[in-house]
Amino acid sequence: MADAKPQRVGLVLGAGGVLGGAWLTGALHAIASETGWDPGSSDYIVGTSAGAMVGALLACGVPPWYMVAHSAGEHVAGMRDARGEAASNADRSAGARYQLHRGLPALGPGSWRLAVSSLARPYKHSPAALVAGWLPLGPVSTEPLKDTVRRACGESWAPHPNYWAMAVDYQTGKRVAFGRAGAPAAELADAVAASCAIPGFFRAVQIGGRRYVDGGLNSVSNLDVLEDEDLDLVIALNPMSSLHAGAPRTLGERLAFTIRQPSGRRLGREAKRLQSAGVEVILIQPTVHDLDVMGTNLMSRTRRHEVIETAVRSVTAHLRQSPLGERLAELPPGLPALVRRPRGRQEKWPDLRELTRVRRESFAAR
Secondary structure (H helix, E strand, O other), rough: OOOOOOOOOEEEOOOOOHHHHHHHHHHHHHHHHHHHHHHHOOOEEEEEEEEHHHHHHHHHOOOOHHHHHHHHHOOOOOOOOOOOEEHHOOOOOOOOOEEOOOOOOOOOOOOOOHHHHHOOHHHHHHHHHHHHOOOOOOOOOOOHHHHHHHHHHHOOOOOOEEEEEEEEEOOOOOEEEEOOOOOOOOOHHHHHHHOOOOOOOEOOOOEEEEEEHHHHHHOOOOOOHOOOOOEEEEEEOOOOOOOOOOOOOOOHHHHHHHHHHHHHHHHHHHHHHHHHHEEEEEOOOOOHHHHHHHOOOOOOOOOOOHHHHHHHHHHHHHHOOOHHHHHOOOOOOOOHHHHOOOOOOOOHHHOOOHHHHHHHHHHHHH
């Protein structure tokens, strides 16, 4: 009997700021270590904002277990980045270092065209885009974000056939999936930075003569971008929604709730679109334990590793206590060192870049 056709899998990593990216890191580590499946082996990796950064690292061959170890401050001897420098010297907060953009501060709306369009045709824009055009250009530079990506990948784009970074054209408000066929050409670092460029906070990113900002303006998940890609299964990790959020008590919690609630509804609508097309959809969202640690300021760096550790525990428990763990364990096992931390002395560990190359060649064989 002929072998069954391998399932085509999409991985969607949603927006969520610094702490949303931390939650994604812990969740991916839990999935890989608990099920033996390599999230980086997904046929498609789609990332929005923080998800674009984590997805880029994953697509460039940085395994989740290493992201966790690096965040914890571990020094892994012999590990080198794409520049040939010691990987331990890289920023341990995935680019969450805030430095001012060089140049004169910008006055007035960041995008007059989007601002005027939002007044004339508000029905064509998301609620976030209605406000974004009126915000001034952000004062914070995206260079630390770009530097993090460049240290992980020495190529112009990720060594993955279908890594997409979701951004929004700051003039039109339209969604752009960098990396997708037909999208504007972009360097990986610029595309990720654009996807992370929150209007009014980060400076918009210039690509091909146009300015781009955070893909979360369109949707914090952008799950529906995979609707026509003939996939069997899509796994979506979404830090900005939750099925476990309790009643808000403080002003900050009320503000967070007003964001999470519509984000969850949007995620549900996008999931239904894929399900209507015959795609199985798995949604993984923060629990109340995650939300307690994440708090209301998702751009804070102070609790980043605590959020990672909590996500590892909560997602591991979810995998063990629901059919989800068994379902993901049915997927083809990944290369061991890309799934779990190798044992033994570090000098005997396999070369992760070589394993990434092997994984890259496997895409061509599918």
